[in-house]
Structure formats: structure tokens, C-alpha cells
Amino acid sequence: MAVEQFVEQGASYAECVQKARMKYGDRARVMNYRTIRIGGIFGGLFSREGVEITGYVSSTFSYAAVSGSGITPPARQGAQAAQPNLSGQVSQSGQTLDFEEEKKKLLAATVSAKQPDLTLQKLFNEVKALTEKIDANVHSFRGPSKEEHPTLERLEELFYQNDFSPAYTKTMLNRVRKEFSLDDLEDYDVVQDRVVVWIGETLRIYAEPPVAVQALPRRKLRILVLVGPTGVGKTTTIAKMAAAFGVDGWGRPPLKVVMITIDGYRIAAREQLEKYGSIMEIPVSYVSDEQELRKTIAFYQDDADLILVDTIGKNPRDAVELGKMKQFLDACGSSAEVHLAMAASTKYSDIREILRQFAPFNYRSLVITKLDETIRVGNVISALFADGKEVSYITDGQPVDKHIHRASVVRFLISLEGFRIDREKIEAIFPSAGEK
Ligand SMILES: Nc1nc2c(ncn2[C@@H]2O[C@H](COP(=O)(O)OP(=O)(O)OP(=O)(O)O)[C@@H](O)[C@H]2O)c(=O)[nH]1
Numbered sequence: 001m002a003v004e005q006f007v008e009q010g011a012s013y014a015e016c017v018q019k020a021r022m023k024y025g026d027r028a029r030v031m032n033y034r035t036i037r038i039g040g041i042f043g044g045l046f047s048r049e050g051v052e053i054t055g056y057v058s059s060t061f062s063y064a065a066v067s068g069s070g071i072t073p074p075a076r077q078g079a080q081a082a083q084p085n086l087s088g089q090v091s092q093s094g095q096t097l098d099f100e101e102e103k104k105k106l107l108a109a110t111v112s113a114k115q116p117d118l119t120l121q122k123l124f125n126e127v128k129a130l131t132e133k134i135d136a137n138v139h140s141f142r143g144p145s146k147e148e149h150p151t152l153e154r155l156e157e158l159f160y161q162n163d164f165s166p167a168y169t170k171t172m173l174n175r176v177r178k179e180f181s182l183d184d185l186e187d188y189d190v191v192q193d194r195v196v197v198w199i200g201e202t203l204r205i206y207a208e209p210p211v212a213v214q215a216l217p218r219r220k221l222r223i224l225v226l227v228g229p230t231g232v233g234k235t236t237t238i239a240k241m242a243a244a245f246g247v248d249g250w251g252r253p254p255l256k257v258v259m260i261t262i263d264g265y266r267i268a269a270r271e272q273l274e275k276y277g278s279i280m281e282i283p284v285s286y287v288s289d290e291q292e293l294r295k296t297i298a299f300y301q302d303d304a305d306l307i308l309v310d311t312i313g314k315n316p317r318d319a320v321e322l323g324k325m326k327q328f329l330d331a332c333g334s335s336a337e338v339h340l341a342m343a344a345s346t347k348y349s350d351i352r353e354i355l356r357q358f359a360p361f362n363y364r365s366l367v368i369t370k371l372d373e374t375i376r377v378g379n380v381i382s383a384l385f386a387d388g389k390e391v392s393y394i395t396d397g398q399p400v401d402k403h404i405h406r407a408s409v410v411r412f413l414i415s416l417e418g419f420r421i422d423r424e425k426i427e428a429i430f431p432s433a434g435e436k
Pocket residue numbers: 229230231232233234235236237263269311312313314369370371372373395396397398403
């Protein structure tokens with residue numbers, strides 16, 4: 001009898017399972033899953049990490065569902081190879097029972113199930129035998145020192161779901177192993193509460209320089225330059241900052257803001273900023289070379305509190321273009337704050353690469369854009385941690401009159417999926433950064 005197989009792709013394991021369940025209902029059996037790249041350009045740049053599940057549709061039997069969904073997540077492909085302590089089980093004889101290998105065999109059997117001799121019953125028997133083998137191994141032979149506590153397994157899965165990097169996950173799990181005894185690990189909620197705080201502690205929030213003090217004879221001009229890859233939302237963010245600082249005031253009297261773009265030669269880009277400028281009654285200047293930029297800044301030196309400089313999106317791989325722009329921006333002076341804009345959905349390895357490519361700009365901090373477009377922030381948190389970078393602002397929507405916020409640890413923590421967040425507690429631990 002032929003076995004109907006399926007392959008589903010999605011942003012998360014849960015989404016794939018949902019798709020499979022929509023199509024096949026409770027008969028869907030997931031055999032394996034792995035991470036894949038979805039979308040992107042130029043051979044994967046800016047693609048997002050996704051999940052692909054492989055399974056089959058059960059038609060003659062059903063085994064007891066052990067989770068609420070009726071589908072139990074199988075171990076992730078490759079997880080054991082990367083972190084043997086997390087999923088490998090050691091038998092009495094000292095041999096590692098290779099669950100991945102067993103599953104692969106089973107999957108291979110499913111895939112080749114078009115052969116007339118492989119019936120679902122045979123498959124069932126194999127699943128049963130494997131289950132018994134695993135049970136026997138787990139219950140009889142796991143020594144306490146070799147055992148990976150279920151709390152650690154649950155946490156590892158959460159880190160994975162939230163897109164944290166393997167290195168970040170490993171660091172956190174090692175800390176859990178070090179700081180909690182086996183007894184303490186029994187209380188999952190206590191452990192996960194502490195892990196949430198540790199995650200928060202890895203975030204570094206940029207402290208804004210003091211606002212211009214109107215009473216001083218001469219205002220201290222703040223120049224904020226936004227650089228970053230193409231299309232991440234730089235121009236929109238500049239307009240949002242202009243609205244926040246220049247119209248709303250962000251909790252203080254509004255500042256005198258000026259927007260400058262060095263993207264004047266692209267008509268659409270000019271019109272984009274001009275439109276925002278005219279609505280907010282905030283001046284917009286276009287400059288085409290360093291001299292013009294220097295002159296424009298000098299012109300507003302005594303009158304403006306904040307100059308926001310929008311730049312042309314650059315392919316981070318184009319070192320020559322980046323070099324030219326860097327030279328151009330030197331006209332802003334050494335006190336100018338350069339911030340690097342990065343879309344929240346950028347995958348971990350690309351974030352690391354972009355951080356490196358834009359390093360010559362000496363950016364002080366990151367602006368994380370489009371937070372509304374992803375439900376996972378582990379990639380960003382892991383990359384910021386790996387490179388010791390700070391985050392200054394976040395944006396989470398297209399309209400410019402809102403959807404920009406000063407970055408806060410709390411904002412990142414409440415974006416975590418699957419972690420129980422005690423907001424009051426984390427707000428007490430991580431108050432807003434404020435000014436320098
Ligand atoms: N969902 C969402 N979309 C955003 C956000 N910020 C910007 N966008 C959208 O992203 C798209 C690109 O925005 P731009 O501001 O033109 O991006 P840019 O970085 O200036 O682009 P280039 O100048 O071409 O490099 C637009 O459709 C914006 O509306 C955000 O926080 N959330």
C-alpha cells in the first residue's frame with residue numbers, strides 16, 4: 001500500500017505543522033524537520049531562516065498523541081551532531097543510540113514506500129520498535145550525569161524557535177547547567193524566569209546624548225547619520241525620528257530638526273523625504289557632494305538642535321561604494337553619531353556580515369527596523385551580543401507618525417516567543433536607559 005508523504009515549509013515548526021494539519025488533519029505524522037533558507041536575493045542574501053518538515057499521512061493506525069497538538073516535534077536534523085549532550089542518549093554498553101540515524105532510516109523507508117512490500121503496518125512496527133528502544137534506553141540506562149534535563153531540552157527548543165544562534169544558545173544552556181542543581185532544574189518556571197533576565201543582560205542599550213539645552217548661549221548640535229543596506233527603512237526611520245524629536249518631542253519640548261539626504265539624485269527618494277518634510281514642516285536639504293554637506297551643516301549650525309542625515313542604501317558587499325560614502329559622510333564631523341539600520345528579519349549570519357562591512361563607518365549603535373515583520377528576535381539579540389553592539393532605536397510599522405521607539409531591553413524581551421514574561425518584574429530590573 002502506498003504511503004502518502006508530505007513536505008511543508010514555513011517560518012516556524014508550528015507553522016509547518018499547522019499547514020500539514022490543515023491538509024491532512026490528525027493523520028499527519030511528522031518524521032523530521034530541518035532549517036532551510038526562504039526567499040532572499042543574490043544567492044540567499046537577506047533570506048530568512050525557515051523550517052521544512054517531512055512526514056507522512058497515517059491511514060490505518062494512530063498512536064497516542066503525546067502533545068496537545070497530536071504531533072510531537074521530532075528532534076531537529078543535525079541537532080545531535082552539533083550538540084551531542086543535548087539529545088544523545090548513552091546506552092549501558094556505552095554506545096550512543098543514534099536517534100537521528102534511526103529516524104533517517106525510517107524516513108527512507110517512508111520515502112521508498114511506493115514499493116509494494118512496505119505496508120503501513122510494517123512502518124508502524126518499525127516506529128513501535130524504535131519507540132521501545134528509546135524508552136528502554138531512557139528509562140533503564142540514563143545515568144544522572146549523562147542525562148539532559150527536560151528543562152534544558154525545553155529551553156533549547158525555545159532558543160531554537162526564537163532564532164537564537166547556536167553559540168548564544170550554548171552559552172545560555174551552559175550557564176543554566178552551571179548555576180542550577182539538578183533539583184533546581186525541576187522548577188522550569190524559575191529557571192526560565194532567570195534565563196529571560198540573562199537574555200536581557202546581554203542587550204546593550206545606547207544612551208542618547210543630552211538634548212540641546214535651550215538656555216545655553218550656543219546650542220549643542222546633534223548630528224545623527226543613518227547608514228545601512230538597501231531597503232531596510234532608513235528614509236522612513238529618518239522621517240519617524242524627525243516626527244518624534246521635532247513634532248512630538250518625545251516627552252520633551254520639540255527640537256528644531258533638519259533633514260538632509262545625500263540621496264538627492266534619486267527622484268523618488270527626494271520626493272519621499274520632501275513629502276514627510278512638508279507635512280511636518282521640517283526643512284529638507286539635498287546635498288550631492290562633501291562640500292555641500294559641510295556647507296549645509298554649517299548653515300544650520302546655530303539654529304538647529306538635531307540634523308538627521310539620510311543616506312543611500314548600499315549593498316554591504318560593495319566595499320568601493322561603501323568607501324566613497326564613508327568619505328562623503330566625513331563632512332559631518334567626528335562628533336556625528338552614525339547609526340546602522342538593520343531589518344529585524346535579517347538572518348543571523350547576514351547581520352554579522354553587515355556589521356562587519358559597515359564597520360568603517362564607526363557606527364555607534366544599531367537601529368532595528370521592521371520589528372513588526374518578524375515574531376523572532378533571537379537572531380538580532382545573538383548578533384548584537386556576539387559583536388558587543390548597542391541598539392538605539394527600533395521601528396515597528398510603516399506609518400511615520402508613530403512606530404519608532406527608543407530601544408529597551410523590555411521591548412526585546414516581550415517579543416520573545418514561548419517564554420513566560422513577567423513584565424512588571426523585568427521593567428523593574430531593566431528600567432529605560434535614559435540619557436547619558
Ligand atoms: N513593516 C514595516 N515596514 C517598514 C518599516 N520601516 C520602513 N518600512 C518600509 O520599508 C520600505 C523601504 O523603506 P525606505 O525607508 O524607503 O528604506 P530605505 O532603507 O531608505 O531604502 P533605500 O533608500 O532604497 O536603501 C518602505 O515600504 C517602508 O514603508 C517598519 O518599521 N515596518
